[in-house]
Structure formats: structure tokens, C-alpha cells
Amino acid sequence: MRHFISVDQFTEDEIQDLLQTAEHYRMGGSPEFSKPLFAANLFFEPSTRTKMSFTMAQKRLGIETLDFHMDTSSTKKGETLYDTARTMQAIGADLLVIRHASDTWSNELQQKLSIPIINAGAGKAEHPTQCMLDLLTIYQEFARFSGLKIVIAGDIRHSRVAQSNAKALKQLGADVYLCAPPGFQDKSLDFPYVTMDEAAEISDVLMLLRIQHERHQGESGSSDDYLKNYGLTKARERKMRNHSIILHPAPVNRGVEIDSDLVECRRSRIFKQMQNGVYVRMAVIARMLQEWGMTGEDTIKKYQPVLASR
Incomplete structure (x- = not known):
């Protein structure tokens, strides 16, 4: 694991091992x-949770964070992502955490840089550390993935x-369903679609997503009755199973995809997902640095399955 780019690069055992390390x-x-x-931390898109939890993870690991803000960087003068990343390597960065609007930004960098790269968000394609923290949150709740009904x-x-969660959850044995308004479905993902009413009734885990207005490129956004027709209302929440939980990667659009009273x-x-984000990113960073020989040999090992003690 030279770079942390996609959930597709991991086996089930490797995913479980990362979760154990995070715990x-x-x-x-x-x-x-x-x-x-x-x-x-090279963030070319806005971020609160991901950027700050990476920063917190680095500080807890004793790693110094180099300050970078796109609005005051040389990207405003035409500098490319590669040249920015190469500059950071040249001045002494040992690790790059990158978020960028391109789906494929990592392709060139993986081949040309000689320090580890962590994907903190690639366009519409991948968000692997968000996936890992979601998996940790689910595992803490149920101590398994197999057989769980999970609706995104x-x-x-x-x-x-x-994209990241559906693939990983299927690999781990969960029954994955999707739910989306007209025009928001993705035919490239081979999972069954259900209505929001069905989602509330069948799910063990209901994972809500916000409308990605910044990626619609002129497409119409939500209507005034989005919550009523496609969101999690209090009436739908009352139909959920007693043990079922609600997840959301945030930021939350209160009163749109979820009734504001249900957020907490x-x-x-x-x-809890946000809290877990720090520990998952600590685990990912530590694993990457171990792969590159920057930690002691016995620093990171396969820990006893602390999650299984639930």
C-alpha cells in the first residue's frame, strides 16, 4: 500500500486491520x-470535517502540518496540482493529503512522487477515508457487516x-440498496433502488447524502418539497427498526435531506462519525508511513480484535 487512493485496493482483511488499528x-x-x-494538506475544495480531522490526526501523531490555502497559493498564478505537490515534496513534506475536483487527479502523482499520498476526496469518484470512518461507525454498532441492510x-x-461506501460494504457482505430522486441515480452502480419510505422500513443503517449543488453544472437543484418527497422526515423515522441508525457524511442540509430534529x-x-474520522485518519497515516519505512518495525502491528468484544 504505497498510496491510499481507493477502497478498491484493499482486501476484506486489510480493511478489518485498518479498523482495528483505528480503534x-x-x-x-x-x-x-x-x-x-x-x-x-492540499485541499483544492472546501472542507471542514475532512481537513480538520486530518489536521487533528496529524497533531495527535506528533506530525507537523504545513500550512496551505488555495486562495493564497501559486495555483492562482497557474501552477498545476503536480507542481504544487512536487514543491511540497521538494521542501521536505513526508506525506501529502490531497482533495481535488478531478476524478483522476491521483493518476499522474502516484507515478511521479516519491512520498506517500492520501486521497481526501477525488471529484465524484472516491472518498476512501470517509468510507473507512463510516465502516468503523457501523462495526462499533453491530460488530459485523454481513447481512446488514444498508441504504445510501x-x-x-x-x-x-x-461510490466508495457501496463497493466496500458489498465486499464486506452487507446488503446494499440505493435511494435517489429522479435525475440523481447512478446507473454505473449495480445495486437495487428503493423508495425513501422503503428505505426507512428495511434499513439497519440509513446513510443520507446532501445534494451536491457544486457538481450539478447548471442542473436543477432541490425543490421546496425535497424533504417531504425524498428526505428523512420524522414520520419516516418513526417507521425505522428500533435498532436502526442514521449516518451522514456531512455537511448536513437541515430540513432538506433530513429533518433538523433528527440530526441529533x-x-x-x-x-460519532466525525469523532471516528480522527482515529481512522490516524490509522491510515500511520500505515502509510510504515509502508514507507518512517516508523519503527514494531510500532504498528495487528492488534487484538478489540471491536469484537461488543
Whole structure:
């Protein structure tokens, strides 16, 4: 694992191992590095949770973060993503965390850079660390994936979260369904579609997505009655199974894809997802640095299955 680009690159055992490592860090574990390390977080799209949780993960690991803001960078003068990344490597960055609007931004960089790269979001294609934190949250709740009915609902067509999660969850044995308004479906994902009423009734995990207005390129957005027709209303929430939980990668559009009162209801694990994001990103960073020989040999190992103790 030289770079962390896609969930497709991992086996089921490798996914489980990363989740165990993340849980180990949640319980207070921390690796030791062989030298002072520096990470550059290159975010070319707006971000709160992903960028800040990567920063927090780096600080908890004792890694210095190099400051980067697109609006005050040389990208405003025409510098390419590759040249920005190559500059960070040249000045001493040991690790790059990158978010960019292109679906395929990583293709060139993987071949030309000699430091690890972590994908923090690639256009509509992938968001692998979000996927991992979602998997951790689900596993903490149910201690399994096999046989769970998981519905991903919302703007499927424009969501990198849907792309990453649907594939990984199927690989882990979950029964995955999609739910989307007309025009928001993605025919490239081979999963059955259900209505929002059906989603509420059958799901063990209901994963909501916001409308990706910034990716619609002139397409019409939500109507005034989106919540009524396609969102999670309080009436639909009452039909959910007693044990069922609600996930959302955020930012949440309250009153659109979910009734505002449900964002922090007893079923919601939305803020727990955010907490888990720090530990998952610690695990991913540590694993990458281990692959590149920047940690002690025994620093990161296969921990006892602490999650299975539920």
C-alpha cells in the first residue's frame, strides 16, 4: 500500500486491520516515528470535517502540518496540482493529503512522487477515508457487516461517498440498496433502488447524502418539497427498526435531506462519525508511513480484535 487512493485496493482483511488499528488509537494507542515528520494538506475544495480531522490526526501523531490555502497559493498564478505537490515534496513534506475536483487527479502523482499520498476526496469518484470512518461507525454498532441492510440515500449520481461506501460494504457482505430522486441515480452502480419510505422500513443503517449543488453544472437543484418527497422526515423515522441508525457524511442540509430534529436524535451517529474520522485518519497515516519505512518495525502491528468484544 504505497498510496491510499481507493477502497478498491484493499482486501476484506486489510480493511478489518485498518479498523482495528483505528480503534486501538481511539483507546489511547499511538505510534512512534523514527524522525520528525511533516504533512502537507492540499485541499483544492472546501472542507471542514475532512481537513480538520486530518489536521487533528496529524497533531495527535506528533506530525507537523504545513500550512496551505488555495486562495493564497501559486495555483492562482497557474501552477498545476503536480507542481504544487512536487514543491511540497521538494521542501521536505513526508506525506501529502490531497482533495481535488478531478476524478483522476491521483493518476499522474502516484507515478511521479516519491512520498506517500492520501486521497481526501477525488471529484465524484472516491472518498476512501470517509468510507473507512463510516465502516468503523457501523462495526462499533453491530460488530459485523454481513447481512446488514444498508441504504445510501440522496444525490447518488454526484457523490464520491456513495461510490466508495457501496463497493466496500458489498465486499464486506452487507446488503446494499440505493435511494435517489429522479435525475440523481447512478446507473454505473449495480445495486437495487428503493423508495425513501422503503428505505426507512428495511434499513439497519440509513446513510443520507446532501445534494451536491457544486457538481450539478447548471442542473436543477432541490425543490421546496425535497424533504417531504425524498428526505428523512420524522414520520419516516418513526417507521425505522428500533435498532436502526442514521449516518451522514456531512455537511448536513437541515430540513432538506433530513429533518433538523433528527440530526441529533437517539438514532443519529453523525457526530460519532466525525469523532471516528480522527482515529481512522490516524490509522491510515500511520500505515502509510510504515509502508514507507518512517516508523519503527514494531510500532504498528495487528492488534487484538478489540471491536469484537461488543
